[in-house]
Amino acid sequence: MRVKTQLPPHISASSSVPQIVWKIVAALFPLIGVSLWFYQWDAVRVFAFSVLGSLTAEFLCTFLWKGKLTLYDGSTILTSLLLALMLPPTLPAWMIILGSFFAVFFGKEVFGGLGHMPFHPAIVGRVFLQVTFPVSMSFTLQPLEGLSRPAPFLWMKEEIYLNMPPLPGLLLGNYPGTLGETCIVAILVGGLILFWQRLIYWEVPVLFVLTVSLISWGMGLHPWESVLVGGIIFVACFIITDPVTTPLTREGNRVFSVLAGVLVCVLRKWTSSLEGIGFAILMANALTPWLDQWIRPRGTRSNERGKR
Amino acid sequence: MRYGICLEGKKEASLISWAIGRISLAERVRIPLTNSLRERVEPMIEIGEDVGLGQKIAVPASVDSVSVHASISGRITDIRDFPYPLGGMRTAIEITAHEENRREFYQPIEREDWNNLSREEILKICQELGLVDLVPEMHPLHKKILKVGEKSSFLIINACESEPYITTNHALLMSHPVEVLKGAEILRKTLGAERVLLALEDHQLEVAELIKSKIYFLRWKNYEVKLFRARYPQGNPSILASDILKAKFEGSGKFAEIEAPVFDAATLYALYEAVVYQKPLIERPVTIGGGCTVESRNVWLPIGASFQDVLRKCRGLLREPGKLLMGGPMRGFAQQSYEVPVLKGTQAILALPREVVKKGKEGPCIRCNRCVEACPVEISPVLVATASEFGDFDLARTYGAEQCIECGNCSYICPAKRPMLDWIRAAKQDAIILEEDFVDIHQNQEQDLLSGAKIR
Numbered sequence: 001m002r003v004k005t006q007l008p009p010h011i012s013a014s015s016s017v018p019q020i021v022w023k024i025v026a027a028l029f030p031l032i033g034v035s036l037w038f039y040q041w042d043a044v045r046v047f048a049f050s051v052l053g054s055l056t057a058e059f060l061c062t063f064l065w066k067g068k069l070t071l072y073d074g075s076t077i078l079t080s081l082l083l084a085l086m087l088p089p090t091l092p093a094w095m096i097i098l099g100s101f102f103a104v105f106f107g108k109e110v111f112g113g114l115g116h117m118p119f120h121p122a123i124v125g126r127v128f129l130q131v132t133f134p135v136s137m138s139f140t141l142q143p144l145e146g147l148s149r150p151a152p153f154l155w156m157k158e159e160i161y162l163n164m165p166p167l168p169g170l171l172l173g174n175y176p177g178t179l180g181e182t183c184i185v186a187i188l189v190g191g192l193i194l195f196w197q198r199l200i201y202w203e204v205p206v207l208f209v210l211t212v213s214l215i216s217w218g219m220g221l222h223p224w225e226s227v228l229v230g231g232i233i234f235v236a237c238f239i240i241t242d243p244v245t246t247p248l249t250r251e252g253n254r255v256f257s258v259l260a261g262v263l264v265c266v267l268r269k270w271t272s273s274l275e276g277i278g279f280a281i282l283m284a285n286a287l288t289p290w291l292d293q294w295i296r297p298r299g300t301r302s303n304e305r306g307k308r
Numbered sequence: 309m310r311y312g313i314c315l316e317g318k319k320e321a322s323l324i325s326w327a328i329g330r331i332s333l334a335e336r337v338r339i340p341l342t343n344s345l346r347e348r349v350e351p352m353i354e355i356g357e358d359v360g361l362g363q364k365i366a367v368p369a370s371v372d373s374v375s376v377h378a379s380i381s382g383r384i385t386d387i388r389d390f391p392y393p394l395g396g397m398r399t400a401i402e403i404t405a406h407e408e409n410r411r412e413f414y415q416p417i418e419r420e421d422w423n424n425l426s427r428e429e430i431l432k433i434c435q436e437l438g439l440v441d442l443v444p445e446m447h448p449l450h451k452k453i454l455k456v457g458e459k460s461s462f463l464i465i466n467a468c469e470s471e472p473y474i475t476t477n478h479a480l481l482m483s484h485p486v487e488v489l490k491g492a493e494i495l496r497k498t499l500g501a502e503r504v505l506l507a508l509e510d511h512q513l514e515v516a517e518l519i520k521s522k523i524y525f526l527r528w529k530n531y532e533v534k535l536f537r538a539r540y541p542q543g544n545p546s547i548l549a550s551d552i553l554k555a556k557f558e559g560s561g562k563f564a565e566i567e568a569p570v571f572d573a574a575t576l577y578a579l580y581e582a583v584v585y586q587k588p589l590i591e592r593p594v595t596i597g598g599g600c601t602v603e604s605r606n607v608w609l610p611i612g613a614s615f616q617d618v619l620r621k622c623r624g625l626l627r628e629p630g631k632l633l634m635g636g637p638m639r640g641f642a643q644q645s646y647e648v649p650v651l652k653g654t655q656a657i658l659a660l661p662r663e664v665v666k667k668g669k670e671g672p673c674i675r676c677n678r679c680v681e682a683c684p685v686e687i688s689p690v691l692v693a694t695a696s697e698f699g700d701f702d703l704a705r706t707y708g709a710e711q712c713i714e715c716g717n718c719s720y721i722c723p724a725k726r727p728m729l730d731w732i733r734a735a736k737q738d739a740i741i742l743e744e745d746f747v748d749i750h751q752n753q754e755q756d757l758l759s760g761a762k763i764r
């Protein structure tokens with residue numbers, strides 16, 4: 001009789017990485033539902049092409065580097081859904097495919113896949129699209145009018161600041177914008193799901209939003225209207241809560257979200273607001289390794305450092 | 309407390325009865341002579357000689373060692389290297405029982421005046437009667453007492469069993485509460501401690517009530533019972549001592565242990581029997597269980613009985629287990645063969661089913677921070693393990709690898725199923741220990757390095 005030997009511990013927790021990623025995907029469902037309601041077939045189209053582009057990238061990488069297909073962990077799907085939610089409903093199909101291909105290929109796979117990417121892949125894709133196709137990225141539709149299909153109109157987020165819809169409209173998000181960044185209620189529901197499943201620290205979105213709000217107020221903008229538009233809440237709940245591209249510790253994450261908030265305000269002030277937030281997140285991502293070095297637990301129970 | 313993890317206790321099966329049973333006597337035992345590489349003992353018997361139950365069969369040859377006693381009566385049939393449950397091979401004495409002149413129980417000889425023994429006499433008894441701390445580390449008791457010195461203010465009786473399945477201390481305290489308390493009193497006098505504290509977990513309420521009533525009737529004012537939240541690794545001596553002293557640690561975890569030395573409840577029972585009845589350490593309570601055994605229960609097992617015999621006498625296994633363990637599932641030692649003997653530090657023999665030990669597919673770290681939150685010594689397991697994985701053991705040590713108490717929480721909790729503890733161990737020992745190598749659990753304490761460790 002022989003039994004397989006292995007080092008302890010011999011049991012392990014039931015949670016797994018795919019489970020965590022699929023839970024995050026599930027938290028996006030309210031938002032996806034709302035965007036389907038707002039933009040109907042246009043939304044379906046964006047989601048479908050975004051997923052298509054990311055799957056292409058995934059298959060290509062698997063083929064190129066002869067790796068194992070890691071679709072089951074869901075991170076590719078998650079990236080493409082997050083990206084789709086940040087795109088306007090009128091974006092041409094080939095741009096969507098290109099953007100999500102770029103997001104997965106250069107945002108994730110070239111660094112070695114899930115767990116190794118320094119920058120948030122969905123943001124990489126979004127920044128790429130904004131830099132390459134700034135005009136197409138600023139066309140959008142009025143939501144809930146999908147059946148009558150009005151012609152798309154050029155829209156800048158600055159316009160929103162000028163003709164701010166009333167508060168209930170701001171929270172429900174039925175004003176022109178991207179697929180998923182406008183409906184605050186659905187975003188918050190998703191955030192609460194993440195918090196309830198203990199996938200995020202509550203301070204991260206809260207500190208980020210507070211920072212942006214306070215600094216905008218200091219810059220002479222309306223303190224809460226400035227965070228309700230422009231995808232701030234979406235980024236707070238779904239982008240900077242991503243575990244891979246943010247610091248490890250809770251303390252580090254707090255510092256990270258304040259830093260990201262400051263960067264967002266600064267960049268939003270001096271560049272177009274559409275690009276500002278993307279670049280700000282990328283810059284904050286780049287600071288993550290330093291934050292990890294600087295804020296790390298150092299042991300409290302013993303001080304045998306340096307002693308063998 | 310923020311750190312540590314909650315584990316499913318799975319203790320019901322072996323707590324159906326609080327009684328510690330005894331299974332029919334072993335036909336053959338293999339008693340290992342030493343338990344750490346520092347110990348030296350001289351066998352004082354020859355092959356073919358007859359020995360009686362409790363007869364001394366080896367004497368210590370260094371201050372670090374304790375005597376070895378026959379745990380059954382019979383004939384010495386072999387002295388050579390046998391498989392050892394902590395890995396590798398160790399010299400052991402094989403005793404085969406014969407049918408005639410079999411003595412079943414130890415005949416107690418009550419020691420006169422046991423209440424007034426001096427410290428030196430106690431130390432001598434500990435060494436002569438083979439007493440060690442009845443935990444897997446198996447420190448000789450006299451050495452531990454010497455190390456504590458006479459400056460401790462607290463004596464902690466550790467009955468926290470934070471690992472799943474194990475219930476030996478629970479059962480022992482329910483069935484022999486006064487003996488354990490008296491053992492503690494002997495030790496308290498020896499150590500000159502003022503207060504004695506019995507540490508329990510909050511699922512052991514019945515034990516707490518029983519012990520409280522016993523303390524009340526004994527009128528021992530300086531004894532108290534303290535319940536801790538049940539979370540792994542509460543039963544770790546350093547963690548326990550640091551929680552009890554609530555000190556901001558200037559000194560190390562070990563310093564805390566000396567301020568408030570921690571002794572296992574089973575050790576105190578053995579000490580009581582040794583001091584009062586001159587009974588050598590020839591048997592100990594062990595939990596048999598793990599889900600694959602037909603009978604899950606606590607039994608007294610002679611030191612040296614093979615796992616195979618024991619499992620057979622507990623009516624065998626339901627099915628082939630995924631893993632056979634000595635000790636709990638978090639820190640226990642997986643066995644390759646069923647022939648290994650019960651040691652003085654064997655708290656449990658567990659046959660875990662496949663679905664319990666099944667490990668998910670290993671993936672890359674997703675930096676979820678769960679390992680950091682689970683680490684009881686508040687280091688960053690992910691940083692240490694990653695540095696170690698890239699071969700930078702020095703960096704791993706500056707991240708605090710040495711402070712790790714090897715509780716295994718980080719490996720347990722990791723959703724990416726990374727073998728965190730293996731990497732952390734590698735950093736601690738400056739070498740990569742391959743699977744199936746001997747892991748010396750003393751390496752924390754002394755430079756007692758491994759026999760036959762392969763270095764990659």
Ligand code: SF4
Nearest residue numbers: 683712713715716718
């Ligand atoms: S690093 Fe060590 S002490 Fe911390 S959780 Fe891992 S095994 Fe336990």
Ligand code: SF4
Nearest residue numbers: 673674676677679722
């Ligand atoms: S628990 Fe595992 S996946 Fe999470 S940070 Fe630690 S090593 Fe990485």
